[in-house]
Amino acid sequence: MTTPAVLQKDVAQTAIRPCRFCRASLERTFVDLGMSPLCETYPSPTELSHGEVYYPLHVYVCDKCWLVQLEEYESVENIFSEYPYFASYSDSWLRHCEKYCAEMRVRFGLGEQSFVAEVASNDGYLLQYFVREGIPVLGIEPAANVALAATEKGVPTLVRFFGTQVAKELAAEGRTADLVIGNNVLAQVPDLNDFVEGLQILLKHDGVLTLEFPHLLRLIELNEFDTIYHEHFSYFSLITTIKIMETHGLRVFDVEELKSHGGSLRVFACHAEGQPRAISPRVQKVMNDESEARLDRIEGYQNFAVQVKQTKFEFLEFLVGAAKRGKTVAGYGAPGKSATLLHYCGVGKDLIEYTVDRSLYKQGRHLPGSRIPIYSPDHIRETKPDYVVILPWNLKDEIMTQLKFIRGWGGRFVVPIPRVTIC
Numbered sequence: 001m002t003t004p005a006v007l008q009k010d011v012a013q014t015a016i017r018p019c020r021f022c023r024a025s026l027e028r029t030f031v032d033l034g035m036s037p038l039c040e041t042y043p044s045p046t047e048l049s050h051g052e053v054y055y056p057l058h059v060y061v062c063d064k065c066w067l068v069q070l071e072e073y074e075s076v077e078n079i080f081s082e083y084p085y086f087a088s089y090s091d092s093w094l095r096h097c098e099k100y101c102a103e104m105r106v107r108f109g110l111g112e113q114s115f116v117a118e119v120a121s122n123d124g125y126l127l128q129y130f131v132r133e134g135i136p137v138l139g140i141e142p143a144a145n146v147a148l149a150a151t152e153k154g155v156p157t158l159v160r161f162f163g164t165q166v167a168k169e170l171a172a173e174g175r176t177a178d179l180v181i182g183n184n185v186l187a188q189v190p191d192l193n194d195f196v197e198g199l200q201i202l203l204k205h206d207g208v209l210t211l212e213f214p215h216l217l218r219l220i221e222l223n224e225f226d227t228i229y230h231e232h233f234s235y236f237s238l239i240t241t242i243k244i245m246e247t248h249g250l251r252v253f254d255v256e257e258l259k260s261h262g263g264s265l266r267v268f269a270c271h272a273e274g275q276p277r278a279i280s281p282r283v284q285k286v287m288n289d290e291s292e293a294r295l296d297r298i299e300g301y302q303n304f305a306v307q308v309k310q311t312k313f314e315f316l317e318f319l320v321g322a323a324k325r326g327k328t329v330a331g332y333g334a335p336g337k338s339a340t341l342l343h344y345c346g347v348g349k350d351l352i353e354y355t356v357d358r359s360l361y362k363q364g365r366h367l368p369g370s371r372i373p374i375y376s377p378d379h380i381r382e383t384k385p386d387y388v389v390i391l392p393w394n395l396k397d398e399i400m401t402q403l404k405f406i407r408g409w410g411g412r413f414v415v416p417i418p419r420v421t422i423c
């Protein structure tokens with residue numbers, strides 16, 4: 001039986017997955033983590049009787065521009081309208097932000113006459129430090145509940161999805177910015193080209209754009225596969241980032257390698273046609289590192305899936321072993337990435353009894369998919385578990401200091417990534 005010609009055409013059209021940046025067809029799998037629930041949807045007790053929607057967590061790499069990416073499965077509005085992540089909750093992250101503001105103020109001579117804009121400004125966690133110095137700011141944040149928290153702390157915030165439309169409106173009002181900031185947002189942008197074009201429009205002729213995002217080189221080297229989840233559509237190397245910036249009339253002139261989020265890049269860019277700026281040797285250094293890791297060839301992407309599977313086996317061996325020995329295991333933290341780790345590894349309440357989190361929003365709720373309950377951190381002191389699995393492993397030093405009292409009953413910490421480590 002032959003398929004009608006019209007249907008064949010439809011099948012061919014749906015089979016093509018265009019790259020989010022260069023539109024080439026995506027043919028190469030980077031890693032396939034199976035089906036997974038949306039990681040920022042924490043079921044409340046009344047929602048436990050409801051089902052959850054699972055989406056494929058299949059990551060591709062574009063063999064034309066090397067952008068590592070997920071297909072977009074969920075409408076952006078569903079993911080971000082009640083985004084429960086309040087950035088202000090981590091002490092080390094706030095220190096990082098305060099330091100950034102001080103550095104930018106000095107390096108680019110920002111003052112009361114300047115204008116600083118941040119896209120995905122969350123609860124004003126970062127802009128508050130510019131406000132404190134009397135520098136005019138504007139946050140742009142799509143999640144209304146989070147934006148309200150920012151406004152309450154004195155950070156003016158526009159509740160919109162950022163893109164060329166918003167940028168053009170602000171530019172038409174003469175509100176282009178001396179400093180445009182995008183921290184941990186680039187990965188979450190479904191229409192990457194519209195977003196970066198918007199940044200270019202929002203940037204004053206001689207202004208500076210800084211973007212922070214997890215570095216793909218570290219994700220691969222340090223096996224950070226749990227940072228892959230549905231809300232993160234793209235994963236960037238500097239090689240690919242420079243191509244994207246150039247396409248939109250922006251020039252990368254400096255880059256810093258940061259420890260945050262398991263290894264991030266802070267990229268500095270300006271208008272290609274703007275004030276001439278010397279290119280820092282750090283740009284070439286990171287490009288060389290990526291080239292050595294073969295991120296400019298398909299070979300650099302081929303072994304990731306193997307090491308991810310190995311971690312799953314090791315994590316399960318530890319958890320099953322502890323359960324068989326009658327030991328109790330609790331989690332610490334309920335970050336988005338815990339959904340990928342626990343779900344991909346097939347871990348439920350039978351292996352990790354509960355987890356705890358400082359966020360009042362998450363307490364009393366459950367992790368997506370695994371339905372592991374989330375309590376206040378006091379629960380660890382009350383129940384004295386033998387092991388505490390640190391789910392936000394990027395904050396492990398801070399958490400181990402906060403929880404050093406578990407040593408009092410012989411408790412030990414488990415860090416699952418990059419390799420399962422008991423300490």
Ligand SMILES: [Zn+2]
Binds near residue numbers: 064
């Ligand atoms: Zn591409």
